[in-house]
Amino acid sequence: MPNALKLALMSAALLVAVDAWGQISTLATCTRSANLLACVDADGNAYSVNTVGSTIYLRGFEAAGKRYWAQTNSRYGQLTFFTGIASDGETWVGYNRRVGWTTINRFSSSGGSSARFTCSRVAGC
Known part of the structure; x- marks a missing residue:
């Protein structure tokens, strides 16, 4: 699975599971405002997260694949649906469902990748 998709899914899972914008890995340099978080890592990968209401x-x-990507997450209570697209045409869809301290994540992409994984605040992913 391309790194951008992994990064997007893990970013979404982190936001949903932890609900803490300030606890981003030290592997990336981040800048934060009230609604926007922008990060760049040592490999030249960059991403931003912007919130507007429940979206x-x-x-x-x-950097490795030299491709841009975008993803939109829509939150409905404990359930978050997401869709994404990359500059090379790959698309993906999925959801995150929070159950207590656990988040159940499922996704599939037009590139043939699909997965289901569970993350916990205690045990991680």
């Missing part, structure tokens, strides 16, 4: 917009650049 989260993610945009990024994957």
